[in-house]
Amino acid sequence: MAPSEDRINNLSDEIICHILSFVPTKHAVTTGVLSKRWINLWRSIPLLDFSDIKLKGRDLSPIQSVCLLVLVSRDIASNHSIKSFILNIDYANNNHIKSHSIPNLTTWVNLVVQLKVKYFHLLIHLGVDIYDLHLAVKHMLQAPKLPNSIFSCKTLVVLNLR
Numbered sequence: 001m002a003p004s005e006d007r008i009n010n011l012s013d014e015i016i017c018h019i020l021s022f023v024p025t026k027h028a029v030t031t032g033v034l035s036k037r038w039i040n041l042w043r044s045i046p047l048l049d050f051s052d053i054k055l056k057g058r059d060l061s062p063i064q065s066v067c068l069l070v071l072v073s074r075d076i077a078s079n080h081s082i083k084s085f086i087l088n089i090d091y092a093n094n095n096h097i098k099s100h101s102i103p104n105l106t107t108w109v110n111l112v113v114q115l116k117v118k119y120f121h122l123l124i125h126l127g128v129d130i131y132d133l134h135l136a137v138k139h140m141l142q143a144p145k146l147p148n149s150i151f152s153c154k155t156l157v158v159l160n161l162r
Contacts, residue, residue: 048074082118
């Protein structure tokens with residue numbers, strides 16, 4: 001084997017997409033800068049992982065934009081189903097709970113259902129401790145509501161809500 005041989009680009013698109021599914025989706029999307037061939041590969045990744053969302057500031061809009069862009073681009077790009085969708089939002093402290101909402105959640109869930117998701121994980125950590133239990137209970141009652149489409153999804157195997 002010659003030292004300059006490119007082993008990764010010799011892999012099939014299916015194998016590269018499988019490998020990319022092991023990293024958070026935002027990193028998989030950025031791999032498009034590596035090669036012209038990779039520009040659109042992220043659109044076929046079977047696992048969409050938005051598990052590293054830490055809300056320390058007050059602006060959720062960049063996260064919303066990226067997630068919506070990934071889902072809409074995928075829907076337009078292909079008919080590939082989504083094996084797994086993970087959305088994990090971690091509120092950094094109690095003050096952020098009141099100020100943040102997830103206005104695109106219904107849109108995201110509807111798109112994911114259309115893409116025939118099998119495993120759906122929605123995890124929201126409110127950043128409260130045992131001493132603020134009354135605050136946690138108050139805001140748990142105001143947790144985001146999911147659209148009915150997720151509960152009637154025929155391809156869904158696992159629904160994990162926390």
